[in-house]
Amino acid sequence: MAAEYWNWRKLFHPAPRQWGLRGDPVVWEFLERSLAVEPAPVDMPDVAARLRERFMLIVGVDLDTCTEDTMFKKELNRGGMSGGGVALVVWRERLMPMLLRRADRPLRQ
16 A cells, blocks of 8 residues: 555544443544554554554553453543553454454555
8 A cells, every 4th residue: 555545543433432441442542643643554464563562552561462351551541430441351352453454454455
């Protein structure tokens, strides 16, 4: 895919209708913002690596190696009972795969 046609922000829209914990949409937003300034990826492994790297920078855990289902990070707290909570299991099973599926379509064109 030519760099001038790639747009990281398109991966994040529309946002999911359902989240695991209140920190999940904050992570989604931070991922979108941080990747918006990145150059176009080379291929799907590049997309996956950048998403996972940014997730680790934002949340502080590696989705591939962390076995916890949830975690708390006060910097992601915008209020509410589960504010700052991140549902790692939801990121592993639903949200990260969703972003990767969305990225795969334009890269194949």
